[in-house]
Amino acid sequence: MDGKYHKGDYVRWLTGHSVYEAHEDKLVGADPIYTYGIVMEVSKVDPDAIIVHATVPNKIGRLVILSDVSDDIEILSTGGIKNGQ
Numbered sequence: 001m002d003g004k005y006h007k008g009d010y011v012r013w014l015t016g017h018s019v020y021e022a023h024e025d026k027l028v029g030a031d032p033i034y035t036y037g038i039v040m041e042v043s044k045v046d047p048d049a050i051i052v053h054a055t056v057p058n059k060i061g062r063l064v065i066l067s068d069v070s071d072d073i074e075i076l077s078t079g080g081i082k083n084g085q
Contacts, residue, residue: 003047004068009039010077011052013066037064037078 005011012081017029020028037052040063055061 003042005039005042005047005050005075006078007039007042008079009075010036010079011039011066012036012074014017021041035064037061054075 012034014032015035016033017031018033019029019031020027020040021030035054035056037054038051039050041051043049046067050066050073052064052066053061054064
């Protein structure tokens with residue numbers, strides 16, 4: 001079974017909003033803030049869980065664990081390694 005994510009995929013995920021708008025009785029994020037990174041590892045137990053080397057502006061890169069269940073992850077480019085090759 002071929003998973004959704006592969007090593008080397010370039011992804012982004014929503015980390016917040018810089019602007020919020022009032023809609024009736026709640027605030028809604030209007031200007032999304034994304035963090036970008038490259039998939040370094042895909043879980044063998046849960047293929048929706050990945051480890052990403054994140055690039056954060058003006059900070060040192062870091063490893064982040066993401067899950068497709070709880071994070072809004074978007075694949076921007078696939079150039080990854082499939083089946084360890």
